[in-house]
Amino acid sequence: MTESSEPAPPEDAPSARIDDVLDTPETGAEAAGETGAEEPLGSRATALDAPEANALAARRRPTVLVLAGAVGCGKTSVYAAIYERLGRGPFGGWMFAGSRTIAGFEQRCHWWRTSSGGSEPYMEHTRANDLPWLHIRLRDSESREPARDLLLGDFDGEFFDQLADNRMQPSELPFLRRADHVGLVIDGEHIAKVTARAAERQQTEYLLERLLIPDALAGTDALSLIVTKSDCLARSRDAEGAESCLAELNQRASKLAGRPVPLLRLAVRSQDPQFPLGHGLETLLEMLGLRPALQIAADPEPYEPATALGRFRA
Amino acid sequence: MSQDQTEVAGEESGVSDAFDDRIREGVVVITEDGSAALRATVDAAASAKATTPGMLSFVRLAFDLEIPDAERGRVSGLFSSTGAAVTPDQRQLTATLAVLTLIERFSRPLGRRTMQGLLPDAAAASAVIVLADQGRAPVHPDVLGFATRWRAMAAEHLRRGGGWGGPPELAKPAETPEGAPAPEPGPADIEALRAYAGELNQWLRQTSSSARLLALEEQQGLLWWLASSERSPSATAAVLGACEELLGLSAYSLGPPAAGELLSRRLTGYATEEVSIADLSQLAARTVPEEIADLCPLLSGGRPSHVMTAGVLDAARWLYDELQLTRLAGPAEGQ
Numbered sequence: 001m002t003e004s005s006e007p008a009p010p011e012d013a014p015s016a017r018i019d020d021v022l023d024t025p026e027t028g029a030e031a032a033g034e035t036g037a038e039e040p041l042g043s044r045a046t047a048l049d050a051p052e053a054n055a056l057a058a059r060r061r062p063t064v065l066v067l068a069g070a071v072g073c074g075k076t077s078v079y080a081a082i083y084e085r086l087g088r089g090p091f092g093g094w095m096f097a098g099s100r101t102i103a104g105f106e107q108r109c110h111w112w113r114t115s116s117g118g119s120e121p122y123m124e125h126t127r128a129n130d131l132p133w134l135h136i137r138l139r140d141s142e143s144r145e146p147a148r149d150l151l152l153g154d155f156d157g158e159f160f161d162q163l164a165d166n167r168m169q170p171s172e173l174p175f176l177r178r179a180d181h182v183g184l185v186i187d188g189e190h191i192a193k194v195t196a197r198a199a200e201r202q203q204t205e206y207l208l209e210r211l212l213i214p215d216a217l218a219g220t221d222a223l224s225l226i227v228t229k230s231d232c233l234a235r236s237r238d239a240e241g242a243e244s245c246l247a248e249l250n251q252r253a254s255k256l257a258g259r260p261v262p263l264l265r266l267a268v269r270s271q272d273p274q275f276p277l278g279h280g281l282e283t284l285l286e287m288l289g290l291r292p293a294l295q296i297a298a299d300p301e302p303y304e305p306a307t308a309l310g311r312f313r314a
Numbered sequence: 315m316s317q318d319q320t321e322v323a324g325e326e327s328g329v330s331d332a333f334d335d336r337i338r339e340g341v342v343v344i345t346e347d348g349s350a351a352l353r354a355t356v357d358a359a360a361s362a363k364a365t366t367p368g369m370l371s372f373v374r375l376a377f378d379l380e381i382p383d384a385e386r387g388r389v390s391g392l393f394s395s396t397g398a399a400v401t402p403d404q405r406q407l408t409a410t411l412a413v414l415t416l417i418e419r420f421s422r423p424l425g426r427r428t429m430q431g432l433l434p435d436a437a438a439a440s441a442v443i444v445l446a447d448q449g450r451a452p453v454h455p456d457v458l459g460f461a462t463r464w465r466a467m468a469a470e471h472l473r474r475g476g477g478w479g480g481p482p483e484l485a486k487p488a489e490t491p492e493g494a495p496a497p498e499p500g501p502a503d504i505e506a507l508r509a510y511a512g513e514l515n516q517w518l519r520q521t522s523s524s525a526r527l528l529a530l531e532e533q534q535g536l537l538w539w540l541a542s543s544e545r546s547p548s549a550t551a552a553v554l555g556a557c558e559e560l561l562g563l564s565a566y567s568l569g570p571p572a573a574g575e576l577l578s579r580r581l582t583g584y585a586t587e588e589v590s591i592a593d594l595s596q597l598a599a600r601t602v603p604e605e606i607a608d609l610c611p612l613l614s615g616g617r618p619s620h621v622m623t624a625g626v627l628d629a630a631r632w633l634y635d636e637l638q639l640t641r642l643a644g645p646a647e648g649q
Contacts, residue, residue, distance in 0.1 A: 050343035057342045058400075058407035061453075064342060133342070151342060178338045218335075296335040297455045300421070300463045309533055310470045310571035 046104035047131035053151060056100070056135065062149035063292040064178055067226065068211065069185025070164075070203055071157035074228030074268075078185075079134055079152045080108040081268030082285070085278030090141040092282035094289070097139040097147045104134055108154075132175075138285075148292060153179065164206040170216030177215065180294040181287065182222045184208060184253070188229040188265070191245055192236035201245055205252060212256045218294045220257035224264060224287065225250060231267035231275040262287065333414070336454050340410030351397045356411060358396035360418035366643055367605060369419075369438035375412035376452045377445050378405070379608070409453040416442065416457050420464035424471045429566055432468050433642060436568045439465045440639040441609050447632035448611065449621060469571040473529035482513045532565040539563055540579055549587040549626050550594050556580045557634040567641045569634070577630045584626040591621050594629055606643045610636040 048056065056062060067075040083105035086096040099105065134152040139145075153175050162168035170176055184207060190200035211217060227233075227246060236242045246263065253261040264287070266280035305311045334344060337352055344352075371389060374381045381389075386402045393400040393411050400408055419435055429436075442452070442461035452458060485506060490496055499507075520526065539559060546552035556577055564570050578585070595612045607614040613636050624632065 050345075053342040054344075058340055058404040061339060061406045062342070175343060177335075178342055295339065295455055297459075298332040298335065299456075300460050303463050303467055305466065305470060305571060307470050307473060307529070307571060309473070309529075309536070310466065312572040312575050 046107055047101050047154065048133035048135060048151075049131045050133075052100075053133040056149065056151070060149050061293060062135070062151040063180050063288055064151045064153065064175070065181045065183065065288060066153035066155065066175055066179040067183045067185050068155075068160045068163075068176070068207065069157060069228075070161055070187070070207075073157065073185045073187040073190075074266075075157065075185055076108055076154055077268055078183075078226070078228065078266060078281075078284075079154055080105060081266075081278045082150075082152070082281060083134075083136060084109050085268075085281055086136070086138075088277070091278070092285045093141050094138045094285055095141050097137040099137060100135040101133070104131075105136075148289070150288065160207060161203075163210050164203055166210070170210060170213060176211070177218055177296075179218065179222060180292065181224065182211065182217055183224050183226040183264070183284075184211060186225060186227045186246070186249065188227045188267075189232040191227070191242050192229075192232040192239075194238050194241065197242065197245055201249060204249055208249075208253055208256060218296050220259055220261075221291070222294050223253070223257055224262045225253055226284070227263065227265045229267060229270075230265035230280065231270040231272045233265075234272075234274070332456075336414055336417070336456060337410060339413075339454050340404075340407035352411070352414075355393055355397040356414045356418050359392055359411070359415045360422070362392065362396075364419070364434040366434045366437045369416075369434040370441055370606065370609070370643065372412040372416055373438050373441040373445070373609075375409050376416055376442070376454075376457055377450050378409050378453060379445075406453070413452060413454045413457045417460045420457075420460040424468060427471075429472060429568065432472070432568065435464065436468060437639065437642040439468070440568075440635060440642055441606070444609055444632070444635045444639050447628075447635050465568070466571055469566075469568055469573075472525070472566050472568060473532070473571070474525060481517050482510065484510050528565045532563065532570065535563045536560075536570060536576060540576065545583075549584045550589045550597055552581060552584050553589060553594060553626055553630045553633060554598050556630055557637055560634065561637050561641065567638070569638050573634060573638075574631050577634060578627050581626050581630055587626050588623045589626055589629045590623055591629070594633065598633055602640055603644050606639060610640060612636050613640060 067078060069075050083096075083099070085091055086094070089095070132153055132155050134154055136150045136152070137147050138150060139147045155173075155175070159168065159173060163170065163173065176182060184204065186204050187200055190196040211223065212220065217223060233239060233242050233246075250261065250263045264280060264283050266284065267275035268278050268281060270276075270279060331349075333353060333356075334349055337344060337349065341348070371381050371385050375386075375389060383402070386408070389412065390400045390402045390404070390408060393408065398407075398411065400411065402408070416438060420439065424432070439461040442457055443465065446452070446458045487496075487503070544555075546555055560573060560576060560580070561569060570576065591612070595615055598612055599615045600613055602610050602614040607616070612633055
């Protein structure tokens with residue numbers, strides 16, 4: 001489970017392994033080009049399974065982000081956009097410092113790119129049997145602090161549909177409790193459409209309630225609301241109604257969590273020039289950087305002093 | 315759900331288990347089997363014979379501080395020999411297991427252990443508190459709460475007898491109607507009297523034990539110390555004086571219970587003042603055993619650069635904790 005032993009490379013493999021370059025402060029393009037070519041294609045290259053994620057966490061504590069939302073709401077697009085945007089150079093104070101799952105990111109970005117021949121951006125649906133964990137190592141642009149690892153949980157939206165419908169319990173998705181940040185994804189395109197809004201809102205509320213049952217998350221601090229495809233909101237024929245719906249959802253989340261829940265707006269792959277690639281990701285990365293770890297603390301049993309001196313209080 | 319993700323999600327242990335919540339600092343996904351194996355590892359490591367240097371290594375690991383490669387290898391070997399396959403480069407997992415081992419040791423009953431038997435744990439608890447005083451964060455925050463609680467419990471444990479009240483009460487005989495003759499004592503009454511005599515004898519032995527007398531003497535000394543007043547030339551001198559006096563009055567190298575509160579009371583007159591950490595370090599500097607010099611920056615002159623000043627009470631607790639650790643891990647005690 002926690003073994004870190006990795007398969008020995010074939011004799012004719014290049015001498016430099018991806019681990020050897022993870023800490024080098026190279027640019028995103030260099031890293032993507034060079035190390036990506038060396039990483040053999042296969043399951044290990046596309047994403048990490050549980051033992052591989054554990055092996056990574058055994059060496060350095062990663063910040064775990066899990067986006068929770070229905071099928072097609074844009075979870076994978078957000079992960080792909082983080083990689084794609086970092087590949088174009090530093091942004092939001094961070095720069096790319098390597099990844100163990102470059103092939104997985106490339107695979108996810110493939111259909112986005114115009115070179116893939118599609119008429120408009122398309123993201124392939126994450127399937128239940130896909131390996132879930134994507135890895136990115138970030139370094140602050142000025143290289144003042146140690147590099148930071150992100151593990152991004154790219155889980156099939158079907159799990160969250162089942163969670164919202166009470167067909168699955170949060171304890172069956174324990175990565176939610178391990179996550180330092182859980183983003184409940186709201187599909188902005190659905191909120192923008194008058195006909196789809198009510199269903200999206202209801203589904204979001206169901207999932208919200210399920211995520212906030214005791215012990216599901218490491219704490220209510222972990223939760224944030226993430227509106228994807230927020231460019232659709234600006235184009236909505238009922239923009240006011242859409243905004244009002246989001247405000248009410250945010251209010252509901254804050255009430256259930258007992259603290260203000262941040263709401264982030266992303267438009268990571270908009271065709272609207274007003275929304276450049278990765279729009280809103282700076283805020284997401286800032287949130288991950290401000291609180292890289294959420295730890296679950298449990299106090300020891302209270303101790304009653306037995307002596308007068310032990311009971312002394314100044 | 316697919317087979318792959320069933321493995322991830324379906325066979326997990328209870329999500330609200332404190333052990334699993336702590337071990338998550340070193341793993342991402344933990345199965346029931348994995349959790350059980352790591353529990354066994356921690357249990358075995360906590361049951362191994364403890365030495366003060368070994369426990370201090372656990373503390374350094376728990377705070378992600380550097381330790382010699384050989385020592386890191388020894389600790390990894392200890393964990394590996396007890397179940398988990400841990401390699402020295404798995405720093406985060408090693409640190410997490412070190413935290414859990416410390417918590418496990420601090421959770422165990424003190425039994426009949428003497429000061430000598432408590433020494434490795436006492437040094438470890440003191441070192442955890444000292445590092446927390448310096449603003450360092452352990453790999454998991456729970457270890458500080460357990461160390462603080464253990465130290466308070468152990469301080470009282472050593473002074474057991476100090477808390478005994480009056481003698482046990484003799485059960486009153488059943489009331490008889492006025493004027494009626496008292497009934498003759500039966501075998502049950504005689505047995506009850508015999509049991510009471512045993513309890514009284516036990517109480518007498520405990521209340522006059524050397525531990526109790528020592529604790530009472532210490533308590534009296536501390537009360538006089540608290541009642542006396544002596545104006546120091548500066549807040550810094552007052553802090554150093556109070557810490558040294560308190561440890562000097564302590565009957566055991568593990569200081570008195572509620573030491574922090576005693577210091578607060580003693581230094582009430584300076585409570586609103588701040589002291590320069592550099593000045594305090596200069597005044598308090600002394601020869602510190604090499605093995606713990608890195609843990610005691612105030613005494614060894616290697617003060618952390620990020621702390622410039624501190625309130626008198628915080629500075630006093632920090633200095634007291636370093637002085638106590640020096641006593642516990644010094645050559646006379648720690649070997």
